[in-house]
Amino acid sequence: MQITKRNVELRVNDSLMRVYIAAPKPAGLYPGILFYSDIYQLGGAIIRLVDYLAGHGYVVAAPEIFHRIEPVGLVIEPDDLGRMRGNDNARRTPVADYDADARAVIEFLKAESSVSPGQIGTLGFCIGGHLAFRAALGSEIKATACCYPTGIPSGKLGKGVADTLQRVDEMKSEVLIVFGTLDPHVPENDRQTIIEALQNAGIPHKVFQYEAEHTFMRDDGYRYDPAAATLAWAEITTFFGQVFGRL
Secondary structure (H helix, E strand, C coil): CCEEEEEEEEEECCEEEEEEEEEECCCCCEEEEEEECCCCCCCHHHHHHHHHHHCCCCEEEEECCCCCCCCCCCCCCCCHHHHHHHHHHHHHCEHHHHHHHHHHHHHHHHHCCCEEEEEEEEEEECHHHHHHHHHCCCCCEEEEEEECCCCCCCCCCCECCCCCHHHHHHCCCEEEEEEECCCCCCCHHHHHHHHHHHHHHCCCEEEEEECCCCCCCCCCCCCCCHHHHHHHHHHHHHHHHHHCCCC
């Protein structure tokens, strides 16, 4: 379906957080999705992913995750220098600030007139996959999709050590995780640790593993795998549709 696009301003601890909103154009009620980028923030490749999901019938809200450090609208280039910059931004951001941002976007979605009451999910990529997993510790999140999430077993997320995995039993969400088996940033041991934690906590979950590299769903990089990305998107949209009763 066709979508609308806009930017909104949220204030979190006196920092201006730009949130990109893509939503279905037809009037109606739709589930809301808190969408997390990778360390490069809201560049073209990520915006295309946001728009794609919105076109399947979701109000998608994507915050700039480094708004306390970078100017509004700053897109970090996905190259060597950009990777250094993005990783440094992540390292300098306290975990509590990420949590405050999640709370702000969730409250925004709850207040949106086009968002179905009680239907909020989250989706993220790389560091955003970890942020989505962590956002699911909030009771409002009903469906969580994490694509090659980094740092969950080690607690590497920002300044300090994130206790994300230790709190997995707080989740009220169903979870879907997409991994690339050729991804050195989420090696097999980490993948198994995450899966076992979900199993032990009794969290309903699905795991899909593709013979692909890290960031294989970004369409602007040399690791892009369109076939694997298409398969992953089919699983994600089916998952959200099932959880939110849209199939």
